[in-house]
Amino acid sequence: MKVVYLFVVLMALASSVAFAYDPSPLQDFCVAINDTKAGGLYGVFVNGKFCKDPKFAYADDFFFGGLGPGDTANAQGSKVTAVTVNEILGLNTLGISLARIDFAPKGLNPPHTHPRGTEILVVLEGTLYVGFVASNQNDNRLFTKVLYKGDVFVFPIGLIHFQQNVGYGNAVAIAALSSQNPGVITIANAVFGSKPPISDEVLAKAFQVDKNIVDYLQKQFGYNNKVNGEHN
Structure with a gap:
């Protein structure tokens, strides 16, 4: 009986690894490159990107210096500044990414999904009304919460979610995502x-x-x- 139980556990673990969205790395890092023919940078294709020889990696491969305030002068009154593997090549194979979201008063980050990543959001400034919609399997239940400075909320992978500034001033949030390239599908844009x-x-x-x-x-x-x- 113990042998059968152990076999089931091992199979479950194997399946969880096999179907992971961002596989666990088997090396310290695998800095992505876009030009596979650049001198000395020939590499292998790993998780959607080619990797340079680690001997040619340097500190700026793991750096992004542009996470300042975003321009919210647009129809939605919000600006998402993403920091994915496209912005930090050293994120390749590490399974995480980041975004800063700036909101003007009444600004909205409209309903959207991340097909490859769960999102955890923390409010740095202001007051946000946030929510996500469960799938058909769970009767499309709407989960909402008003968040204040320091509050944290999670949006499960693939589910439609949104954030709106319901305060009187500007608002800022930081979102971490469980994929180096979580993707985004803005519902209205995709449909219409x-x-x-x-x-x-x-x-x-x-x-x-x-x-x-x-x-x-x-x-x-x-x-x-x-x-x-x-x-x-």
């Missing part, structure tokens, strides 16, 4: 601003609204069905 666009007939039926409403929303994201002759 896809290229080429999703058929307005499909969207009208999905949202149970008139096609004219869909056409209006698609136009807000730069596409005009009537001008482009795609009014279905």
Whole structure:
């Protein structure tokens, strides 16, 4: 019985490793390179990036100096400054990343998902109303909380979530994510601003609204069905 139990545990552990989003590294670091033919930098392809020979790594491979205030002068009133493997090449294979989110008063980081990472967020300044929506399996329950300076909240991997500044001044938050490249899908952009666009007939039926409403929303994201002759 103990042998069977041990076998099951080992299989479970093996499966968890096999299906991990960012595999655990088997070396100290694996600094990513974009130019695989640069002198002396020939490397191997690991977890989405080529790696340079560790002998050619240096401190700036693990450094990012641009995490200052973001420009919130836009329609959403927010700015996300991401620090992923694309910004710090030394993050390659390390399974983490970071983002700073700046909010103007009433600013919104609109509903979005990270397909490859769980997010944990801490409020540095201001007051945020945050939430995420569970999957269909859990009846699309909405979990919300008002966060104040020093508060922390978690958004599970792949679930739609948002943050809004509900204070009277600016707000700032830092988010850590469990992937070197968690990705982001902003729901409104993906649905109404896809290229080429999703058929307005499909969207009208999905949202149970008139096609004219869909056409209006698609136009807000730069596409005009009537001008482009795609009014279905």
